[in-house]
Amino acid sequence: MPRITVSVDGVTYEEEVEPRLLLVHLLRDRLGKTGTPVGCDTGNCGACTVTLDGRSAKSCSVLAVQADGSEVVTVEGLARDGRWHPMQEAFHAEHALQCGYCTPGMLMAAIDLLRDDPDPSEEAVRRGLEGNLCRCTGYTNIVRAVRRAAAEMSRAPHERMPGAAEDREAAAS
Amino acid sequence: MIPAPFDYVRPASVEDACRVLADAEAAGDEVKVLAGGQSLLPLLRLRLAYPSALVDLGRLPELRGVADRGDHVYIGALTTHDEVMRSGVVREHVPLVALATATVADPAVRHRGTFGGSMAHADPAGDLPAVALALDCVFVVRSSDGEREIPAAEFFVDYLEPALGPGEVLLGVRVPKLGSGWGFHYEKFHRTAQAWATVGVAVAVRRGDGGAIEEARIGLTNMGPTPVRARVAEAALRGVAPSPAGSNGSDPLREACAQADAGTSPPADLHARPDYRRHLARVLTRRAVGAALG
Numbered sequence: 010m011p012r013i014t015v016s017v018d019g020v021t022y023e024e025e026v027e028p029r030l031l032l033v034h035l036l037r038d039r040l041g042k043t044g045t046p047v048g049c050d051t052g053n054c055g056a057c058t059v060t061l062d063g064r065s066a067k068s069c070s071v072l073a074v075q076a077d078g079s080e081v082v083t084v085e086g087l088a089r090d091g092r093w094h095p096m097q098e099a100f101h102a103e104h105a106l107q108c109g110y111c112t113p114g115m116l117m118a119a120i121d122l123l124r125d126d127p128d129p130s131e132e133a134v135r136r137g138l139e140g141n142l143c144r145c146t147g148y149t150n151i152v153r154a155v156r157r158a159a160a161e162m163s164r165a166p167h168e169r170m171p172g173a174a175e176d177r178e179a180a181a182s
Numbered sequence: 183m184i185p186a187p188f189d190y191v192r193p194a195s196v197e198d199a200c201r202v203l204a205d206a207e208a209a210g211d212e213v214k215v216l217a218g219g220q221s222l223l224p225l226l227r228l229r230l231a232y233p234s235a236l237v238d239l240g241r242l243p244e245l246r247g248v249a250d251r252g253d254h255v256y257i258g259a260l261t262t263h264d265e266v267m268r269s270g271v272v273r274e275h276v277p278l279v280a281l282a283t284a285t286v287a288d289p290a291v292r293h294r295g296t297f298g299g300s301m302a303h304a305d306p307a308g309d310l311p312a313v314a315l316a317l318d319c320v321f322v323v324r325s326s327d328g329e330r331e332i333p334a335a336e337f338f339v340d341y342l343e344p345a346l347g348p349g350e351v352l353l354g355v356r357v358p359k360l361g362s363g364w365g366f367h368y369e370k371f372h373r374t375a376q377a378w379a380t381v382g383v384a385v386a387v388r389r390g391d392g393g394a395i396e397e398a399r400i401g402l403t404n405m406g407p408t409p410v411r412a413r414v415a416e417a418a419l420r421g422v423a424p425s426p427a428g429s430n431g432s433d434p435l436r437e438a439c440a441q442a443d444a445g446t447s448p449p450a451d452l453h454a455r456p457d458y459r460r461h462l463a464r465v466l467t468r469r470a471v472g473a474a475l476g
């Protein structure tokens with residue numbers, strides 16, 4: 010069986026994996042990171058979105074062996090020193106979740122969006138979250154939350170993006 | 183669902199990959215190339231495919247990247263959709279590719295899905311095959327027997343069937359630069375965000391000095407088992423001088439584009455019946471030509 014090394018939420022793991030093991034199952038079943046749910050079989054719903062080497066990816070559509078040598082951040086890696094990430098704060102404040110199933114993926118996709126567009130319009134948020142479905146149809150509050158987080162993060166730019174190279178440099182210094 | 187078991191091979195070079203594929207072919211094994219996995223992994227999860235092994239091209243940097251090569255832009259097969267969209271060379275010289283790529287899937291899928299994978303998958307509902315056809319791209323392919331080139335017009339053989347032998351790897355695609363005076367547009371109709379095209383229309387048009395259309399190239403998405411050129415409409419558009427809709431309501435562009443569905447055999451599915459797809463092809467072609475003319 011292939012042996013892989015992968016960093017998840019800042020911790021390095023060495024695992025022997027069957028080639029068919031999906032990244033999301035590595036996270037949930039082997040590493041206990043059940044914060045990342047599986048929502049569908051087709052890569053449509055986005056509930057399982059994580060960042061892989063700094064960019065959003067649907068962890069149900071990545072093999073664990075493909076993530077060998079990579080850095081993964083899940084929703085469980087967002088909080089720092091017991092404080093939520095500003096995106097989590099904003100989702101809380103704007104009531105941007107009902108059942109919560111899509112929330113981990115929404116958070117990861119929203120943070121990825123702000124990396125490219127730190128001040129997205131409503132339209133840009135809707136386009137950026139195109140790959141994440143909310144079956145409670147709570148999109149209005151989700152869009153509001155992302156814009157609130159964007160404003161918050163531009164006021165406090167030290168709040169960091171997960172998995173970015175510059176974060177690693179900052180952490181090292 | 184969890185995919186059925188398979189072996190995993192990570193070749194060190196393209197030659198290595200070709201050797202693995204040739205050996206598998208000789209042994210009668212069904213081995214599949216893995217690129218971004220955004221089409222293949224869902225197929226495996228739905229158990230619609232049972233390869234004995236996957237050959238992962240994901241770590242071969244020589245297959246990745248965009249290069250300006252004078253009269254054409256070369257896009258390595260493993261270049262992701264996201265990299266294609268961000269490429270200044272693509273945006274400047276082959277903007278139709280950037281426009282269509284921006285409509286593919288969603289950001290997370292575009293971070294992993296590849297330009298070559300979209301071609302090799304040969305899905306007539308995919309947005310990029312119609313663009314390749316409209317621009318007369320050339321596919322560069324290698325096997326253990328050597329390299330060959332396949333023109334776009336011969337690459338898409340049938341539904342999900344590219345002109346790739348079992349031992350062949352797609353290295354990259356040459357996208358011809360059309361030069362100055364061309365306008366481009368990709369018009370995609372879909373019912374929901376992130377969905378595949380019900381119908382899509384890729385258009386490149388060039389006007390002469392007098393303002394009349396001298397050449398039009400039109401590729402249609404999801405209007406048959408393969409992407410197709412709307413040759414009849416292309417011919418009908420030649421010589422048409424786009425004018426503001428006449429006071430008598432005539433629109434010569436619309437008349438020419440009304441033949442966009444000629445020679446197509448659109449599928450029936452949950453989203454549309456063939457006659458509705460024909461209607462869409464005509465209407466969307468008119469819109470796309472209008473937008474491409476600016």
Ligand SMILES: Cc1cc2nc3c(=O)[nH]c(=O)nc-3n(C[C@H](O)[C@H](O)[C@H](O)COP(=O)(O)OP(=O)(O)OC[C@H]3O[C@@H](n4cnc5c(N)ncnc54)[C@H](O)[C@@H]3O)c2cc1C
Pocket residue numbers: 051052053070214215216217218219220221222223224239259260285286287288291294295296297298299300302303307308309310346350351352353376377378379
């Ligand atoms: C939710 C979702 C929505 C999508 N929406 C769209 C959309 O709107 N429009 C659209 O066009 N696409 C869409 N896609 C598909 C996406 O564009 C895929 O990235 C693409 O079709 C396949 O690229 P890949 O690199 O992921 O290929 P893979 O999935 O790795 O491979 C696909 C096929 O091509 C073969 N292959 C791949 N690369 C090579 C190569 N270099 N040489 C030989 N064979 C090769 C593989 O063996 C396999 O058969 C969507 C996908 C998802 C999951």
